[in-house]
Amino acid sequence: MAEKFPAEVIRRFVLDTLELSGAPYRIVDKVIMAEVTVEIPAMFFDPPRLEKQTLNMVFTPEDAAGYPGAELVSWGSYRLNWFIEGVKKRGGLTLQTAEADPAAVEKELPGLRAGATAGPVRKVNRPYLAVNYVLSRYADTLREDLVSLGIDMTAGEIHEDFLAILQKAKMTPGIPAGEIARPVLSPAEALNRLHQYLAEKILAWDPSWREKARRCYEEELICLYRYYHEGNADERRVFNERARELYEKYRPRVTVRPVNLGFFYLPEFVYTKKDAAFSYQPLLGRRERVPGLAITPRNDKG
Amino acid sequence: MAGRAEVFFSTEEEFLPEISFPDELRIFENELNNEAWDTWEAFTLRVRAEELALRQDFEELLILTRLKDCWERAGLIPYDHQVATVKRVIGEMRGCAILADEVGLGKTIEAGMIIKEYILRGLVKKVLILTPASLCRQWAAELSQKFELYPVIARGFMDWDRYDLIICSLDTAKQPDRRQALQRLSFDLVVVDEAHKLKNPSTLNYRLVAGLKKKFFLLLTATPFQNDLKELFTLISLLRPGQLGNYRSFRQRFMKEKREAKNTGQLRSLLREVMIRNRRGPHITLPPRRVATLPLAPSPPEREFYRAVTDFVRREYRRQEKATVNPLTLLTLQREVCSSSFAAAETLYRLCAKAGESDGQKIVSLMEKAGRLKENTKMNLVEEILRQAPEEKFLIFTEFLATQQYIRSRLQKSGIPALTFDGSMSASKKDFTIHRFRSDPRYRVMICTEAGGEGINLQFCRSMINYDLPWNPMRLEQRIGRIHRLGQTREVYIYNLVTEGTIEEHLLKLLVEKVRLFDLVIGNSQQIIDYFQKNSLEARVMKVLATAETEQELDEKFAALSEEIEKELQQPGGINLDQLLES
Numbered sequence: 001m002a003e004k005f006p007a008e009v010i011r012r013f014v015l016d017t018l019e020l021s022g023a024p025y026r027i028v029d030k031v032i033m034a035e036v037t038v039e040i041p042a043m044f045f046d047p048p049r050l051e052k053q054t055l056n057m058v059f060t061p062e063d064a065a066g067y068p069g070a071e072l073v074s075w076g077s078y079r080l081n082w083f084i085e086g087v088k089k090r091g092g093l094t095l096q097t098a099e100a101d102p103a104a105v106e107k108e109l110p111g112l113r114a115g116a117t118a119g120p121v122r123k124v125n126r127p128y129l130a131v132n133y134v135l136s137r138y139a140d141t142l143r144e145d146l147v148s149l150g151i152d153m154t155a156g157e158i159h160e161d162f163l164a165i166l167q168k169a170k171m172t173p174g175i176p177a178g179e180i181a182r183p184v185l186s187p188a189e190a191l192n193r194l195h196q197y198l199a200e201k202i203l204a205w206d207p208s209w210r211e212k213a214r215r216c217y218e219e220e221l222i223c224l225y226r227y228y229h230e231g232n233a234d235e236r237r238v239f240n241e242r243a244r245e246l247y248e249k250y251r252p253r254v255t256v257r258p259v260n261l262g263f264f265y266l267p268e269f270v271y272t273k274k275d276a277a278f279s280y281q282p283l284l285g286r287r288e289r290v291p292g293l294a295i296t297p298r299n300d301k302g
Numbered sequence: 303m304a305g306r307a308e309v310f311f312s313t314e315e316e317f318l319p320e321i322s323f324p325d326e327l328r329i330f331e332n333e334l335n336n337e338a339w340d341t342w343e344a345f346t347l348r349v350r351a352e353e354l355a356l357r358q359d360f361e362e363l364l365i366l367t368r369l370k371d372c373w374e375r376a377g378l379i380p381y382d383h384q385v386a387t388v389k390r391v392i393g394e395m396r397g398c399a400i401l402a403d404e405v406g407l408g409k410t411i412e413a414g415m416i417i418k419e420y421i422l423r424g425l426v427k428k429v430l431i432l433t434p435a436s437l438c439r440q441w442a443a444e445l446s447q448k449f450e451l452y453p454v455i456a457r458g459f460m461d462w463d464r465y466d467l468i469i470c471s472l473d474t475a476k477q478p479d480r481r482q483a484l485q486r487l488s489f490d491l492v493v494v495d496e497a498h499k500l501k502n503p504s505t506l507n508y509r510l511v512a513g514l515k516k517k518f519f520l521l522l523t524a525t526p527f528q529n530d531l532k533e534l535f536t537l538i539s540l541l542r543p544g545q546l547g548n549y550r551s552f553r554q555r556f557m558k559e560k561r562e563a564k565n566t567g568q569l570r571s572l573l574r575e576v577m578i579r580n581r582r583g584p585h586i587t588l589p590p591r592r593v594a595t596l597p598l599a600p601s602p603p604e605r606e607f608y609r610a611v612t613d614f615v616r617r618e619y620r621r622q623e624k625a626t627v628n629p630l631t632l633l634t635l636q637r638e639v640c641s642s643s644f645a646a647a648e649t650l651y652r653l654c655a656k657a658g659e660s661d662g663q664k665i666v667s668l669m670e671k672a673g674r675l676k677e678n679t680k681m682n683l684v685e686e687i688l689r690q691a692p693e694e695k696f697l698i699f700t701e702f703l704a705t706q707q708y709i710r711s712r713l714q715k716s717g718i719p720a721l722t723f724d725g726s727m728s729a730s731k732k733d734f735t736i737h738r739f740r741s742d743p744r745y746r747v748m749i750c751t752e753a754g755g756e757g758i759n760l761q762f763c764r765s766m767i768n769y770d771l772p773w774n775p776m777r778l779e780q781r782i783g784r785i786h787r788l789g790q791t792r793e794v795y796i797y798n799l800v801t802e803g804t805i806e807e808h809l810l811k812l813l814v815e816k817v818r819l820f821d822l823v824i825g826n827s828q829q830i831i832d833y834f835q836k837n838s839l840e841a842r843v844m845k846v847l848a849t850a851e852t853e854q855e856l857d858e859k860f861a862a863l864s865e866e867i868e869k870e871l872q873q874p875g876g877i878n879l880d881q882l883l884e885s
Contacts (some may be wrong), residue, residue, distance in 0.1 A: 005354060013354065016347055067337065075354065076367030084351045091340045091348030093333040134348050134356065137319065140396055140517070142424050144356040146349070163349060171342040188327060195323045202321055214317040216396065221312075226551070227544035242543065248488070249314075249517040252319040258326045259352045261346055 004267070005075045007059040014057065014073060015284065017083045020090065030063040031056050031070050094262040097176040098126060098169035100282035109269070112280055115238070116271035125176040125265035126281075127153040127183045127239030129190045130162050132259040135202070139252045150264070151190045153183035158197050159284070166264060169283055176265045202254050210252040217250035304363035334527050357424045364422040365415055369449065372739045374409060376448045380415070380457045381788065383580045384408055386473055388415045390578060396734045397425075397518030398542055401496070402526050402579040406787035407586065409522045413493050418449045427492040428466050429453075432511065433495040439729045440759075441495070442469055456480075462487060472499065474508040477842055481513075488515040497521035501533040511539055526577065526879060528835065531557050534573075534879075542576055557638060563649055563882065579883055589790055591782070595810060604643070608804060611639040611646055612847070613641060614668060619848035626661050626724065627653060630674045633773075633844050638702055640806045641770035643675040678705075680799045684767060687797055688718060690745070695739070697766040699781045705769060706749045713747060720747035736760070750781075761789040767797045771806050773840040775824070775830070805852035807845055808860040816868040832869055 012030070018025045018034050025034035026181075027106045034055045039048035056070040057079065064072040073079045130150045137143050150162030161164060185193070221243060228239040267279040280287045327334065335660075363385065373380065390397045391412075397420070401409045420426035431453065433441055445467075456462070456470040472815050475484055492514050494500065500508045500521070508674050509795075521541055527533035536550050538545050546552045546569075551799040558564045578600050580586060591806045600608065615632045618625045631649065638645035650672060654665045688696060698720075700706050706722055713720045721735050748763075763785050772778050786794045800807050813819040815832065846863055850856035 010354075013347075016343070016350075020341075020344055020347055023862055071371075074367060076364055078368060078371050080354065081368070084355050087344075087347055087351035091344030091346070093330055094340050094342060094345040095337075095339040095341055096345075132352070134352055136424070137359070138425075140425070141359045142357055143359050146356060148349070163346070166348070173339065173341065191326050198323070199321055202319060208318050210319060214312055217317075223542060223544035225544065227539060227548050230548060230550065245515055245517070247316070251788055252317055254319045254321045256321065256323050258324050258329060260345055260348050261326060261330050263410050288723075 007074070010073060010075060010080060014059075014080070014083055017087055021086070023099050027115065030058055030060075031067055033057075055208045073129045083092065092260050094173075094260070095175070095264075096171040096173055097265045098166060098167060098171055098267065100267055105267075105269075110279060112269060112278075115278075117274055117275050118272040121269050121271040122179065124179045124181050124268045124270055126181045126268045128264045128266055129153055129187060129194075130153045130164075130166065130262040130264055131191070131194060132163060133198070134257045134259055135198070137202075137205075137209060137252065137258065138255070139210065140216065140249050141209075143209070144260070147198070147201075149194050151185070151194055152184045153190055156185055156190075156193055158167055158194065165283055166262075167264070181268070182267065198256055213250045215250055217246055220246045220250070251289060352369055357422075360423075363415075363419055365419050365449075368422060369675065372450055372547055373448065377789070378411070378448050379789070380411075381408070381586065384412050384415060384587050385664045387412045387421060387578050387580065391520070392419060392751055395576065396497045397491070398520075398576065400521045400523070400537065400541055400577040401525060402523060402577050404579070405586075407580050407582070407781055408788045409524070410441065410495070411448070411788075413450045413495075413520055413522055414451070417445075417491060417493065418451060418848055420491060421451070422595070428487070428489050429468070429493070430484070430489045430514070430516075431467075431469045431492045431493045431495070432472050432475055433469065434499075435473055437495060438469050438471055439733065442749065443733065445469075446688065459536075466552065471511070471530040472507050474512045474658050481506075481510050484510070485513045485515070490516070490522070491518040492516040492715040493520045493522065495522045497523040497604050498525050498527075498533075501527065503536050503540075508536070508540065530565060533562070538573070538576060545576055566882060570884075573883060574786065577747075577883070581880065586788075588786060588788065589793050591786055591794045591796060593796045593798065593814075595800060596683055597800050597807070598683055601677075601800050603671070603675055603680060604801075605803065607643055607646075607668075607675060608639055608801070610668055610671055611650075612697065612805075616663060616848050619844070626657065629844075632652065633840060635846070636805065636847065637770070637773060638704075639802050640801065641700055641702050642678045642680070642705040642708055642811065643672045644678070644704040645700075648702075648704050676711075680769060680801065681709065683799055684709070684769070685713075685716055687767060688713075691765065694746070694765050695763040695764055696747050697760060697785065698747060698769055699748065699766060700751060700769040701772055702770070703751055706751055709749050709769065718747060719744055720749055721745050722749050728777055739763070750784075758788070759777060759787065760784045761787060761791075764790060764792045765795040765797075767799065769799055771800075771809055771813075773809065773843060775813055775817060775834050775839060778813070778819065782838065803853075808856070809843060812860070812864045816864045818873065830871065837870075839867075857875065 014032065016027075018032075018036075021036070023034050025032055027033075032055075033055070036055055037050050037054055038053045040051045056067070056190065057073045058067055058070045059073055061072060061074075062068060071079055072220050109121065115279045128150045130148070133149065135145045135147055135149045137145075148161055148163035150159045150165065151157070152159075224239060224242055224246065228242075229233050231239065266281065266283050269282075271280075272280055277290045278288045332338070364386075366380065366385070387401065387403075391397060393403075397416075400413055403409045403412070417426070417429055421429075431441055442453050444454055445453050451467055453467040453469045454460075454465045454620055456465075456468050456474060459479075462468065462480075470480075470484075474480060492511070494511055500511055502508060503512075519541060525535075526537050532549075535546055535549060539549075547555065556563055556569045563569055571878060582588065582639045618627045619629060619632050630651070635649045635653075638649055647669060650665055652667045654662060654669060656661075657665055684698065698709060700709065703724060706724065710720050710722055721730065721739050723735050727735065735748070739745055745756065748760075766781065766785055768778070768781065772781070782794075782796060798810055800810050819830075842863060846856065846859045850859050
């Protein structure tokens with residue numbers, strides 16, 4: 001796991017966290033010196049007493065050796081966790097208008113305009129609901145995965161890795177000034193569809209994790225049986241209780257936890273070509289025919 | 303139940319994952335209602351934070367990085383054998399194991415590591431730790447100082463459901479009302495310390511623990527069984543019923559007789575699946591012990607008092623049923639007179655109050671002799687030792703409160719402030735006293751009575767003085783175990799003070815030369831522990847003392863006893879765990 005998060009990733013995360021929190025910091029050679037406000041002690045006082053503290057942080061063991069007294073911030077360390085817990089208080093909800101790379105759009109537009117047979121090429125902002133989820137699969141072990149989904153509120157299409165798509169865009173907070181496509185789904189309906197999608201996805205996972213749990217469970221049952229199989233009615237009852245406990249230990253469960261929710265408007269260029277509506281979505285990198293898609297030129301809240 | 307083989311098989315459906323979905327709109331209700339839109343940077347950073355915090359089924363232990371700073375502060379070094387134990391318990395053993403390390407190798411630390419690791423991995427939330435009452439606070443202190451876990455110690459009635467990490471004494475937990483409350487709950491992890499108290503399936507202790515609902519389960523004991531294979535069967539079956547079959551099949555397959563195993567190869571591999579026993583050896587070592595035996599000549603009045611009391615004890619002891627004094631009291635008196643006149647005076651005073659006319663006279667004369675003794679020669683030696691090592695902290699052990707008081711006041715007069723530690727102190731006072739001894743440089747000396755000897759860890763100190771000797775060798779080992787245990791980084795010094803011409807002199811010789819008690823590191827010789835648990839040394843010493851007419855006879859009889867014990871110790875005992883586990 002540590003190698004999945006090399007020192008540079010951790011360092012970047014810490015710097016971005018300091019930026020976000022507005023805490024003053026300096027970088028002196030390999031050390032980040034930051035002045036942060038901490039709650040002391042977090043357990044006893046409500047509200048806790050706030051105190052300024054200076055953190056001297058390094059990110060590799062070599063640097064830690066070079067700077068005695070500096071704190072090594074690595075994956076799993078107390079300090080990194082402290083930052084992580086702090087960040088979890090932020091970024092739960094956002095509303096952004098996304099813009100694709102203007103250069104790329106500029107390159108495509110002349111072609112679209114040339115192809116359009118009726119009317120101009122219109123820019124429309126299409127509303128999406130983005131949800132990042134942590135999926136935890138439990139048996140007697142636990143594995144967690146992060147899944148980023150985006151659903152088109154006008155058509156219900158679902159995109160995986162949606163955050164990666166969004167990261168290609170330039171964001172402006174708030175609702176776009178221009179034309180907005182009318183959403184067909186309510187947020188509740190959209191979330192419902194995401195749940196259906198996740199349920200299918202989870203069932204389609206490589207089943208080896210639950211097969212292993214099932215194998216372990218059966219092994220435990222056989223063992224238990226060896227102890228109780230000659231028993232009387234009372235022991236049969238105990239056997240059944242124990243078996244239930246074992247099932248509780250090994251049965252597979254998945255919990256879905258939302259990390260954050262975002263409403264995004266993604267740019268789309270629509271035009272008519274020989275009586276058919278076409279759409280170019282630069283962030284999704286696709287151009288397609290959209291039969292029967294109703295595009296109402298109205299400003300509408302997402 | 304035979305013929306119901308279908309119970310072994312689960313259905314496909316039972317192992318389809320149960321998925322629970324959140325209600326996102328309620329989770330984010332406040333933000334949505336207030337239109338509390340955060341920035342794009344915060345939104346993405348939040349996802350990165352979650353990504354860094356994802357819990358996975360790692361090979362490596364999370365505690366090693368997460369608790370690094372905490373362990374540096376607490377002075378805890380995770381030993382290789384401990385880390386390996388944690389990995390095995392969580393990996394191969396699926397969280398159910400008997401931790402049977404030898405005393406002093408840190409079973410509690412291993413258990414703490416496992417608890418914390420499971421919590422960090424997100425697999426455990428609700429934990430119950432059952433320990434003897436005397437160790438509750440120590441568990442709580444260890445967990446908070448070394449693992450950043452903050453347990454609640456359960457005492458009277460409480461809302462068990464409210465707390466996730468509970469420490470409870472077995473005695474408290476087995477009260478009917480509490481037992482019912484506990485057995486209604488489902489624990490993710492149950493830990494039982496000193497689990498050899500569960501060797502008998504008909505006891506309340508056993509039934510309580512067997513009836514707890516739990517996913518992961520740790521039993522801690524250095525002595526999973528003593529000589530009786532049934533005890534071993536019981537304990538293993540408590541952990542994982544069926545691991546050794548049922549008792550009928552276990553007897554058939556593995557028991558030649560009560561104390562003798564057969565098919566040991568098979569038994570060994572079954573035991574190893576559920577039990578980890580780390581022992582001292584080439585990979586796990588402690589710093590050496592240096593033992594100095596310091597004989598000293600008593601002053602003539604001390605010698606006279608000793609003789610007078612010993613004569614009295616001998617006479618009374620021989621009168622057997624006709625004796626007015628209880629033989630146990632006589633034993634105590636004899637031990638006291640070896641410690642100091644002050645200790646003996648207390649018992650004499652009590653005897654005097656109860657005695658009849660003729661006995662009363664004898665006792666009064668003994669008391670007068672005791673009253674004339676204002677000092678104890680041993681103290682001169684103690685002060686000398688303290689003078690020679692002015693930087694060292696010292697533990698002084700005595701069996702008796704009166705001796706403890708005397709040592710303390712003598713040291714006070716010499717300008718050496720000393721702390722006292724005894725069984726009558728409240729738990730918080732004990733904690734505070736140890737804390738003071740550790741951190742306050744003014745206090746170089748702590749005087750402990752035997753009651754203070756169990757369960758406390760004083761590795762920061764490495765010198766101890768045995769002002770008197772306990773007659774039970776295991777108690778002596780326990781004293782040494784306070785400072786000579788894992789975590790001790792320096793050589794350990796043990797000073798034994800022995801007054802010449804007393805029974806203690808013989809006793810020490812026996813322990814040093816025949817039992818080789820000071821050479822061995824406890825647990826290294828389970829056999830010796832077992833031996834003295836079955837054969838009380840006190841009673842045999844007392845018998846020798848009482849039957850010997852002259853000094854010479856005493857010498858001879860003691861020599862004979864020593865030979866006897868040496869021979870008995872060399873005899874192959876019954877079945878022994880280490881033999882069972884070793885290939």
